[in-house]
Amino acid sequence: MPDERGHFGKYGGRYVAETLMPLILQVEQAWKEAKDDPAFWDEFNALAKNYIGRPNPLYFAERLSEHFSNGDKGAKIYLKREDLNHTGAHKINHCIGQVLLAKRMGKKRIIAETGAGQHGVATATVCALFDMECIIYMGAKDIERQSPNVFRMKLMGAEVRxxxxxxxxxxxAMNEALRDWVTNVRDTYYLIGTVGGPHPFPEMVRTFQSVIGQEVRAQMQELEGRLPDSLVACIGGGSNAMGLFHPFLDDSSVTMYGVEAAGHGVDTDMHAASLNGGTYGVLHGMASYFLQSEDGQIIEPHSVSAGLDYPGIGPEHAWLFDEGRVNYVHIKDDEALEAFKLLSQLEGIIPALETAHALAHVAKIAGDLPKEHLMVVNLSGRGDKDIFTVAKMLGVEL
Amino acid sequence: MSRIEQKFKELDRPALVSFITAGDPDYETSLEVFKGLPEAGADIIELGMPFTDPVADGPTIQHASERALAAGATMKRTFDMVRAFRADNDHTPLVLMGYYNPICAFGIEAFARTAHEAGVDGLIIVDLPPEEDGDLRKALEGRGIDIIRLITPVTEESRLKVLLNGASGFLYYVSITGVTGSASADMGAVERHIEQIKAHTDLPIAVGFGIKTPEDVKAFGSMGGAAVVGSAIVNALQAGVDEALSLVKTLSKGL
Incomplete structure (x- = not known):
């Protein structure tokens, strides 16, 4: 998976304006060549180690595990510390990979969309490093709720639109980025920030993010001498979850939980759970699940977390949902907020609000699992960017 | 012979393709301008199917979609409008333009059947390249509805062959790399490219994007047989039905 035209079952594919097709076919060709070029991976691996700071730890969260334990029950919870990466989230993994590809293609202008600003910051970072022009599209509402990240992007020389x-x-933001791309198709590379968009982006971003799952595999082998029993990750577009899950998809003993943002609840009209509350559709270059009306109009999602506030999901997740390989669950805003506070207080780690959704699901299931159950939570990002949002929710004036 | 073929056969001058968004600013106003277009000089009508996320459109047509949706536009209402138009016009070719998602939601087979019954002659689905249009093409079989393919300034010869395979009715030449309602194209570059395309096909070629004035219509229309005006008409309609129709009259007089 996917097939040669980027289909995961009936999902994925390449649904874009004809103006973009020649370039996307070039991206595909360049990616095919890069994937098989050891020199490309040498450069990626060197930057992963020396610039991103990989491998990051797989940390046993003892106090968190104790907190959820319940008599002779309670899983052993490990945190995969993507928050310790340079720029503070997993997004840098696919940004390094894609900027290397853009360089191979001779592109000097990079555009990207961002929600929480993590992908925007990571993109601005690699553009500074590789001396490329950088334009970041961000929703006006997100610019307001993620102002620290906006400032970080500008500091590194990016223009935020x-x-x-x-x-x-x-x-x-993704609509505007696509409009920019169609206009500046000759010199611009669109550095898509999730396992979504037209083929080959879902497969390419997955490949770069798979470093997460590959490290977890090796680290767990070293720490416990076996595979983990379960994996938990939050899902907006789905890049951190796919990066963790993909290297384990063939291991039937590993249970996986993808946690969608339920906002005020999936039974309300204020959520961002595309799988649990959406239907088949086509948007942003891919066929997948989307929040939409009966008439095929896209419904505006809601989540407290800007990074999950998206009405669709990567096509491979859609396929895994139909196949039943991954359990896709959902967590509400207030549950995520509780988990945000809990991890901060118990482990001294402030998680991103996106990540807090994954932790909130752990809170629901960890206490019923056996003591020997090994659970890995992808701590996909750090929460410094969210302190203003959280303070506001808690009624605290900063 | 289809209405599109018939139209190009009977015209001894370039055709004017006029675009409006179905239901903009509301159903009644939109239907009124729609019905008035043929007499004002529109040879072919392109009717936009409103969508919340029109990524190939500039602000003018984005806002037209927003107004239409706010006024209650749906795919069903778009078909109602087509039927109402066809009730007293059986000759003007009618092309639906839009994005694939609302078609998927309506159901591809139901869409093809309803479009055929309502009297639609062609489809321009902006985000549906030939690689992905198999399901729709299959549903359209035997229903006499053309899939209008888009060719752009970055289309090279190898890609052109892919686009021409299965194309019918006419071709739509997107004159600039960009969204609708942008600046006008470089005439010389468009003309050179269209000459190259003509070596591979006998289909008429309608040039669109950035075409606003009677001079544009004449110059670009003469290259391949038709010119498309969209955003300029949508803008004029903001001032009123008469303003929109009078613009179309002015545009068509140049031909």
């Missing part, structure tokens, strides 16, 4: 249409969040 506000998407003022629609819900003024991630979906609209």
């Amino acid at each position: 506000a998407a003022e249409s629609g819900s003024k969040t991630l979906k609209d």
Whole structure:
């Protein structure tokens, strides 16, 4: 998976304006060549080690595990510390990979969309490192709720452009990025920030992010001498989850949980759970599950977390959902907030609000699992960017 | 012979393709301008199917979609509008333009059947390249509806062959790399490219994107047989039905 035209079952594919097709076919060709070129991976691995700081730890969260334990029950919880990467989230993994590809293709101008700003910051970072022009599209609402990240992007020389249409969040930022790309197709590389968009992006981003799962595999082998029993990750577009899950998909003993953002609840009209509350559709270059009306109009999502506030999901997740390989569950805003506070207090680690959704699901299941159960949670990002949002939710004035 | 073929056969001058968004600013106003277009000089009508996320469109047509949706536009209402138009016009070719998601939601087979019954002659689905249009093409079989393929300034010869395979009705030449309603194209570059395309096909070629004035219509229309005006008409309609129709009259007089 996927097939040669990028299909995961009936999902994925390449649904873009004809103006973009020749370039996307070039991206595919360049990616095929890069994937088989040891020199490309040498450069990627060197940067992963020396610039990102990989491998990051697989940390046994003893106090968190104790907190959820319940008599003779309670899973042993490990945190995969993507928050310790340079720029503070997993997004840097696919940014390094894609900027190397853009360089191979001779592109000097990079555009990207961002929700929480993590992908925007990571993109601005690699553009500074590789001396490329960088334009970041961000929903006007997200610019407001993620102001620290906006400032970080600007500091590194990126131009941040506000998407003022629609819900003024991630979906609209992606629309604007696509409009920019169609206009500047000759010199621009669109550095897509998730396992979504037209083929080959879902497969390419997955490949770069798979470093997460590969490290977990080796680290767990070293720490416990075996595979983990379960994996938990939050899902907006799905890049951190796919990176953790993919190297384990063939291991039937490993249970996987992808945690969607339920906002005020999936039974309300204020959520961002595309799998649990959406239907088949086509948007942003891919067929997948989307939040939409009966008439095929996209519904504006809601999540407290800007990074999960997207009405769709990567096509491979859609396929895994149909196949039943991954359990896709959902967590509400207030549950995520509780988990945010809990991890901060018990482990001294402030998680991103996105990541807090994964932790909130752990809170629901860890206490019923046997003591020997090894659970890995992808701590996909750090929460410094969210302190203003959280303070506001808690009624604290900073 | 299809209405599109018939139209190009009977015209001894370039055709004017006029675009409006179905339901903009509301159903009644939109239907009124729609019905008035043929008499104002529109040879072919392109009717936009509103969508929340029109990624190939500039602000003018984005806002038209937003207004239409706010006023209650749906795919069903778009077909109602087509039927109402066809009730007293059986000759003007009608092309639906839009994005694939609302078609998927309507159901591909149901869409093809309803479009055929309502009297639609062609489809331009912006985000559906030939690689992905198999399901739709299959549903359209035997229903006499053309899939209008898009060719762009970055289309090279190898890609052109892919696009021409299965193309019918006419071709739509996107004159610039960009979204609708942008600046006008470089005339010389468009003309050179269209000459190259003509070596591979006998289909008429309608040039669109950035075409606003009677001079544009004449110049670009003469290259391949038709010119498309969209955003300029949508803008004029903001001022009123008469303003929109009078613009179309002015545009068509140049031909």
